[in-house]
Amino acid sequence: MRKIIIALACCTVLLLIGYASYRGYRLYREKQWMRLARESAAKSDGRSEVLCLQQVLRVNPKNVEACRMMAGLIEARHESSALVWRRRVVELNPRSTEDRLALAKTALVLQDYAGATNVLAELDEAAKKSFSYHTLAGTAAMAVANRRWPKLTSPSRAASVK
Helix, strand or coil: CHHHHHHHHHHHHHHHHHHHHHHHHHHHHHHHHHHHHHHHHHCCCHHHHHHHHHHHHHHCCCCHHHHHHHHHHHHHCCCCHHHHHHHHHHHHCCCCHHHHHHHHHHHHHCCCHHHHHHHHHCCCCCHHHCHHHHHHHHHHHHHHHHHHCHHHHCHHHHHHHC
């Protein structure tokens, strides 16, 4: 009976060591791929950066920094999927005012004015006192006004309205 208990204890210890090693290796790989992604970003090698970030996100889909970097890369190409990545960053880091403002900015750049307005409306009072907030809110208000009254905002038509 004693030998069985010792054998079970040894197996349990081996399983725990194996699990801890596996988790440690995954963490090591994640950090290694992030380091390579940062190096690629410093070299302005977008293709390598995307590949490294994809590896990071395969290991840990909840890595906020990798999602933020991916959003920045895609936003630089003016692709609409940048909104998806910015929303994901906000979901992973809901208390970050900077990430919410970045989401609103991306929405404005991609002409999603309703989305930008909604994100700006959800900010807390302290964030609404910042310069970035007022800049984005003013840009969103002007964009909505331009969509609503395009005749009055185009220079050629404004002269004829007098």
